[in-house]
Amino acid sequence: ADLTRVVPSLTLVNQTAGVATFAIRGITATTGAATTGVYIDDTALTKRNNPGVSQNNGAPTPLLFDLQRVEVLKGPQGTLYGGSSQGGTIRFITPTPSLTEYSGTLRADSSFTEHGAPSSEYGAAFGGPLVENSLGMRISGIVRNTGGWIDWHNVYATGAANSAQTRREDANGSREWAVRGALAKSFGNGGMATVALYRSQYRDDGGPGSQTLVYGANGALAPAGQTFTTPQTCFNNSTRAPTATTAPTAVACTSPVITYRRPQATYGPFDYLGQDDSITPFDGVFGIARTMTTLPSLTVDYAFGKVQFKSITSYVIDETTGDGGEGNDASRVQSTLENPGKTSFPLFSLVPIYAGRFLSDNRRVGWEQEFRLSSPTDGRFSWVAGAYYAKLKTHIAYTITGDYDAVDLGLYGLTSAQRYGVPNPGGYVSVLDARLVDTEMAIFGEGNFAVTDKLKVTAGLRYSNVKLDFAQANYGQLSARPTVASPFAYTEGAGKDTPLTPKVGVQYEIRSGSMVYVNAAKGFRAGGVNQVLT
Numbered sequence: 001a002d003l004t005r006v007v008p009s010l011t012l013v014n015q016t017a018g019v020a021t022f023a024i025r026g027i028t029a030t031t032g033a034a035t036t037g038v039y040i041d042d043t044a045l046t047k048r049n050n051p052g053v054s055q056n057n058g059a060p061t062p063l064l065f066d067l068q069r070v071e072v073l074k075g076p077q078g079t080l081y082g083g084s085s086q087g088g089t090i091r092f093i094t095p096t097p098s099l100t101e102y103s104g105t106l107r108a109d110s111s112f113t114e115h116g117a118p119s120s121e122y123g124a125a126f127g128g129p130l131v132e133n134s135l136g137m138r139i140s141g142i143v144r145n146t147g148g149w150i151d152w153h154n155v156y157a158t159g160a161a162n163s164a165q166t167r168r169e170d171a172n173g174s175r176e177w178a179v180r181g182a183l184a185k186s187f188g189n190g191g192m193a194t195v196a197l198y199r200s201q202y203r204d205d206g207g208p209g210s211q212t213l214v215y216g217a218n219g220a221l222a223p224a225g226q227t228f229t230t231p232q233t234c235f236n237n238s239t240r241a242p243t244a245t246t247a248p249t250a251v252a253c254t255s256p257v258i259t260y261r262r263p264q265a266t267y268g269p270f271d272y273l274g275q276d277d278s279i280t281p282f283d284g285v286f287g288i289a290r291t292m293t294t295l296p297s298l299t300v301d302y303a304f305g306k307v308q309f310k311s312i313t314s315y316v317i318d319e320t321t322g323d324g325g326e327g328n329d330a331s332r333v334q335s336t337l338e339n340p341g342k343t344s345f346p347l348f349s350l351v352p353i354y355a356g357r358f359l360s361d362n363r364r365v366g367w368e369q370e371f372r373l374s375s376p377t378d379g380r381f382s383w384v385a386g387a388y389y390a391k392l393k394t395h396i397a398y399t400i401t402g403d404y405d406a407v408d409l410g411l412y413g414l415t416s417a418q419r420y421g422v423p424n425p426g427g428y429v430s431v432l433d434a435r436l437v438d439t440e441m442a443i444f445g446e447g448n449f450a451v452t453d454k455l456k457v458t459a460g461l462r463y464s465n466v467k468l469d470f471a472q473a474n475y476g477q478l479s480a481r482p483t484v485a486s487p488f489a490y491t492e493g494a495g496k497d498t499p500l501t502p503k504v505g506v507q508y509e510i511r512s513g514s515m516v517y518v519n520a521a522k523g524f525r526a527g528g529v530n531q532v533l534t
Contacts, residue, residue, distance in 0.1 A: 003072065009025045009026070010072055010090075013028050013030060017202060018289075018290075018291030020058045021034065021049065021058045022036040022038060022059070022090060024088035024090075025074060026087075027088075031050075031051045032525070032526075033048050033049075033083060033525040033526040033527075033528070034048065034059065034084040035084065035086040035087045035525055036084070036085065036089065036090065037081050037082075037084050037085040037088070037090065038062075038089075038090050039089065039090065039091040039092065040092050040295060041094055041196075041297070043295060043297055043316065044081075044316075044368060044390070045059045045060055045295075045316065045318070046084045047364060047394070048526075050394075050396050050436070051531065055432070055434075056289070056321075056322060056361075056362040060291055060318045061202075062092045062198075063178040064140075064142070065107075065142035066094060066095055066138070068095045069093045070090065070092055072090050073088050073091070074087075074088045075523075076501070076503075076523025077089045077521070078501025078521060079444055079445075079460035079462045079502070079503040079521065080384070080446060080460070082440065083440060083499075083524055083526050084525055086523035086525050095125075095127070096194065097128075097138040097194065098127060098128055099129050099132070099133050100132065101128060102126075102127070102129070103126075105123075105124070105125050106123070106125075107121070107122070107123045108120075108121070109121055112147075113147060113149045115149060116147050116149030116276070117149070117170035117173055118145075119147040120143075120144070121145070122144075123140070123143075124141055125138070125140035125141075126138070126139060126140075135184070137181070137182065137184070139180070140179070140180050140181075141178065142178050143175075143176075143177045145174075146174045147170060147173050148169075148172040148207050149172065149276050150170070150171055150207060150210070150278050151170065151277050152166065152167040152169075152207065152279070152280045152286075153272060153277060153278070153280065154167060154280065168207070172205065172207030172208055173205045173207065174202065174203060176200065176203065177201055178200035178201075180196065180198045181196065182194055182196040190302065190308075191300075191303065192301045194298070194299045195298055196296070196297050196298075196299070197296045197297075198295040198296075198297075199293065200292070200293045201290065201291070202290065204287075204290070206289065208278040210278070211273070211274065211275055211277055212273050214226075214228075214270045215339055216228075216338050217338050218339065219342065222268075222269075222270070224269065224271045225269045225271065226269055227267065228266065228268050228337075228338055229264060229266045229267075230334050230335070231336075231337050232264040233250060233262040234250065234251050234252065234255065234260070234261050234262070235248040235249065235250055235251065235258070235260045235262070236248060236250075236255065237259040237260055237412070237413055238259050248260070262412075262413075265348075286324075286325075287322065287323065287324030287325055289323075290320070290322075291321075292317075292319050292320075293318040295316055296314070296315050297312065297313065297314040297315075298314075299311065299313075306375065306376055307373055307375065308372075308373070308374045308375070310371070310374070311370070311372075312368070312370045313367075314368045314369075315365075315368075316364065316365065316368065316392065317364070317365050318363070319363040320363075321360065321361050321362075322359070323358075324357070325356065325358070351407050356403075357399075357402065358399075358400050359398060359401075361396070361397045362394070364393065365392070366393055366438075367391055368389070368392075369388070370387070370388045370389075371387050373385050373386060380449060380450040381448070381450070383445065385444065385446075386444055386445075387441075388441070389440070390438070391439045394434075394436040394437075395433075395434070395436075396432070397431075397432065397434075398432050399430070399431050399432075400428075400429040400430040400478065401429060402427060402429050403427060404419075404420075404424055404429055420477035422487040423487075429476050429477050429478055430475070430478035431474065431475040431476050432472065433473045434473075435472075436469070436470050437468070437470075438467070439467045439469075440464060441464070442462055442464040443462070443463055444460070445460060445461060445462075446459070446503065447459055447460065453509075454508055454510075455507075455509075456506070457504075457505070457506050458503065458505040459505075460502065460503040460504075461500065461501070462500070463498070463499075464497070464499055464501070466498075466499075467495070468529065470492060470493055470494065470495070470529040471491070472491045473488070473489070473490050475488055475489075491529065495527045495529055497524065497527055499522075502521070502522055503520070503522070505517060505518060
C-alpha cells in the first residue's frame with residue numbers, strides 16, 4: 001500500500017487479510033492467473049485466483065523490515081519472469097549476509113488515534129561474519145500492530161442506551177509479524193551458497209471495514225431521533241412450483257392472491273452511529289482472518305571462468321483462513337419507507353439472529369527451481385540464459401452453514417427447500433472444494449549490446465509450457481441444479497499454453513541520471529478451465 005503512493009500506475013485490488021491482487025498500468029485480473037508478478041528476491045509469490053466467491057484470493061503481501069530495495073518493472077516481463085507478468089513485476093530485494101562487516105538497525109515507534117487503539121511497530125536487523133571471509137549470517141524481524149478505531153455496537157440497541165451495549169471497542173485492528181534469516185557460505189572462485197527462511201503472519205481482528213452511517217430520506221444522513229420503518233410486503237407463492245428457485249412474486253397488499261404477508265417493522269433511533277461506530281453482524285461473529293507464509297530457499301552462485309552460474313531453489317507455503325458471519329442476509333431485499341431507493345437496510349426483527357457462518361481455507365504448496373547462466377557485465381555485450389520449473393498445488397475450501405428455513409420463512413413464507421429446490425441437510429448451505437495444480441517449464445535468454453557508451457540495444461525470448469489441472473466440487477442449496485433436483489455440481493478439466501514471449505528495446509543515456517528508452521515486449525497469463533453451467 002505504501003508503494004502505490006509513490007509509484008505511478010501501481011495499484012492494489014482486493015487487499016484483505018494479508019493477501020492482495022496487484023495491478024500495473026491498469027492491467028488486472030481478479031479471476032484466474034495474475035497479471036502482475038510478485039517476488040521476494042528470485043522466488044515468485046504470484047498466485048492464481050479461483051472464480052466465484054473471493055475465497056481469500058490474492059498473493060501474500062511481503063512484510064519485510066530488512067529491505068535493500070524494491071523494483072517495480074512496468075510493462076510485460078515475459079522474457080525473464082514468464083507468466084503472470086503481463087502488466088509488470090514487483091521484486092522485494094533483501095540484503096545478502098556480509099562475510100566481512102557487522103551491521104544492524106533497530107526501530108521502535110508508536111502512534112495514537114483519537115477515540116482509537118494505539119498502533120506500534122518494532123523491527124530489528126543484524127548480521128555479519130561468523131567466520132571471516134567464509135561464513136556470514138543476517139537475521140531480521142518485525143512486529144506491527146495497527147490499532148482499530150471503529151466500535152461495534154449491538155445491532156438492535158437504540159438511542160443513547162447503546163453506549164452501554166458495545167460489543168467490541170476499536171474492533172477493526174490487525175496484527176502482523178515476520179522474521180527472515182539467511183546464512184551465506186563462501187567456497188572460493190566467486191562461489192557462494194545462501195540458505196534463507198522467511199516466515200510471516202497477518203491476522204485481521206475481524207472488525208468492520210468502515211463505519212455505519214444511517215441514512216434517512218433521499219439518501220441524506222438521518223437526523224437525531226429518526227426511526228425507520230420497513231414496509232409491509234406481500235407475496236403470491238401459489239404461482240410457484242413447490243421447488244421454486246427464486247423469491248416468490250411480490251404483489252400489492254390489496255391483491256386477492258396474497259399467500260404471505262411480511263409485517264411492517266420499525267427500528268431506531270440510531271443516534272450513536274457516527275464516524276467511528278458500526279453495528280455488529282446479525283450473529284455477532286467478528287470474522288477473524290489470518291494469512292501464514294513460509295518460504296525456505298537455497299541460492300547457489302558459482303563462476304566457471306567468465307560465465308556465472310546461479311541456481312535458485314524455493315519451496316512456497318501460504319495459507320489464508322477466515323471465519324466470518326455468513327453474508328446471505330435480509331439486507332439485500334429490504335428497504336425503508338424513509339428511503340425506499342436504498343435497499344440495504346440491515347435489520348430484520350422477524351429473525352433477529354442469523355446462525356450463518358462462512359469458513360474458508362486457501363492453501364498452496366509447491367517447488368520452484370531456476371538455473372541461470374550469465375556473462376560478466378563489464379563488456380560491450382552481456383547476456384543471461386536459463387531454465388525454470390515450478391509445480392504449485394492449491395487447495396481451496398469453504399463452507400457456508402446456516403438455518404435458511406428461518407430466514408426464508410420470515411422473508412417469503414417459503415422453506416429454503418421450496419425456494420432453492422433442494423433440501424438443506426445439516427445446515428450446509430454451500431460447500432466448495434477446489435484443487436488446482438499449476439505446472440510451468442520454460443527456457444529463456446536475453447542479451448544487451450552497447451553500440452556506444454550511451455546507446456544500448458536489448459533483445460530476448462522465452463518459451464514456456466504451462467499446464468493447469470483443475471477440479472471443483474460444489475454441494476448445497478447455493479450450488480443446486482434445480483432442473484435435476486440435485487444439490488451437487490462438479491467441474492474438472494485441464495489447460496495448456498505454450499507461448500513465445502519476445503522482447504526488444506533501445507535505450508540512450510542523455511547524461512548521468514537521464515535516459516530515454518523504447519521497449520516492445522510480449523507477456524502472457526495462463527488460461528484456465530471454464531466451469532459448466534447446468
